[in-house]
Amino acid sequence: QQPVQSPQAVILREGEDAVINCSSSKALYSVHWYRQKHGEAPVFLMILLKGGEQKGHDKISASFNEKKQQSSLYLTASQLSYSGTYFCGTARGSTLGRLYFGRGTQLTVWP
Amino acid sequence: DAGVIQSPRHEVTEMGQEVTLRCKPISGHNSLFWYRQTMMRGLELLIYFNNNVPIDDSGMPEDRFSAKMPNASFSTLKIQPSEPRDSAVYFCASSSLQGSDTEAFFGQGTRLTVV
Numbered sequence: 001q002q003p004v005q006s007p008q009a010v011i012l013r014e015g016e017d018a019v020i021n022c023s024s025s026k027a028l029y030s031v032h033w034y035r036q037k038h039g040e041a042p043v044f045l046m047i048l049l050k051g052g053e054q055k056g057h058d059k060i061s062a063s064f065n066e067k068k069q070q071s072s073l074y075l076t077a078s079q080l081s082y083s084g085t086y087f088c089g090t091a092r093g094s095t096l097g098r099l100y101f102g103r104g105t106q107l108t109v110w111p
Numbered sequence: 112d113a114g115v116i117q118s119p120r121h122e123v124t125e126m127g128q129e130v131t132l133r134c135k136p137i138s139g140h141n142s143l144f145w146y147r148q149t150m151m152r153g154l155e156l157l158i159y160f161n162n163n164v165p166i167d168d169s170g171m172p173e174d175r176f177s178a179k180m181p182n183a184s185f186s187t188l189k190i191q192p193s194e195p196r197d198s199a200v201y202f203c204a205s206s207s208l209q210g211s212d213t214e215a216f217f218g219q220g221t222r223l224t225v226v
Contacts, residue, residue, distance in 0.1 A: 002153070032214070041202060042154070044214035087154060098167055099144075099215070101154040 001026055003090045005102035012078050012109050020073040020105045022088030031064050031071040032089040032099060035082075042087060045073075075107070083109045115218035117203050123224045129191040132221045135184055136205030144215060145178055145188050146202040154202075160186065193225045 003024045010018050022031060030049045034042040048064035048071060059076040071090075075082055085106050089099035116135040124130050136143050144159040158168040160180045168178070175194070180186040190197055200222050204215040 041217035041219050044216070047214060089154075098156055098159065098170075100156075103153045 001090075001092075001100045003088055003100060003102040005086075005088055005105050007105060008103070009106040010108070012107070014080060014109055014111050015077050018075045018078060018107060020075075020086050020088075020107070022071045022073070022090070022102055024069045024090050024100075026069065026090075026092055028064075028066065028069050028090050029093050030091045031062075032091070033062055033071075033073050034087045034089065034101075035084045036087065036104070037084040045086075078107075078109045080109050080111060083107055115203055115205050115216050117201075117218035117221050119221060120219060121222045121224075123226065124193055126194055126225055127192045128225075129189065130193045130197075130223060130225075132188040132190075132201050132203075132223070134186045134188070134203030134218060136186070136203070137216055138184065140205035140207050140216075141183070142206045142215075143180060143186050144204040144206075145186070146204065146217075147199045148202060148220070149199045157188070190223075193223075195225045198223055198225050 003022050006021045012018055032047045033045040035045055036042040046062055048062055050066050062073045064071045085104040087101050087104045089101045091099050118133045142161050145157040146154050147157055148154050157170045158178045159166055163180045176190055178188045200220045202217050202220045204217045206213050206215040
């Protein structure tokens with residue numbers, strides 16, 4: 001039930017855009033996005049709920065297509081600080097605490 | 112708030128020894144999660160508690176692993192006996208709801224090496 005993320009790795013120049021995709025074979029209730037820097041803990045970015053709207057802050061936003069069981073994370077005008085590994089976590093129900101995390105997408109932003 | 116606090120940060124132990132990892136969740140949070148992260152398997156949920164009660168332990172790999180939450184401010188994950196394949200980073204996370212609707216706050220993790 002682990003979601004599939006693509007691509008596995010992305011290399012960007014500062015200022016370029018990137019899209020990270022997350023797809024599941026199961027119906028989803030929510031999708032969570034986290035970023036983890038090397039040697040640190042994952043840090044929450046945003047959550048998308050079934051029936052909810054696209055969310056985002058600053059230049060990072062995300063969408064959730066419930067019918068396709070897919071979510072995409074959009075990073076616009078990337079900054080050096082965006083480098084890290086991005087994980088999507090999926091939940092199948094509101095009362096289920098279990099999150100299934102994808103294998104991650106490693107994003108590297110060069111100056 | 113100091114965030115989720117885990118101890119120790121690093122643990123090196125010999126195969127066969129007992130290992131205990133500790134976690135203090137954020138005050139007021141009623142859900143606590145233990146995750147294991149490896150290169151091969153990524154982030155795996157081992158067990159999660161809600162209001163100190165284990166709700167789902169289906170991710171616990173085998174009987175050598177056990178977890179307790181005696182009160183709202185403390186949880187332990189024990190491995191006995193430990194094996195080299197248990198080497199990983201173990202994260203504890205907490206959230207204010209059951210996790211599906213809100214963010215989880217992760218601790219800094221315990222890097223376990225079993226030799």
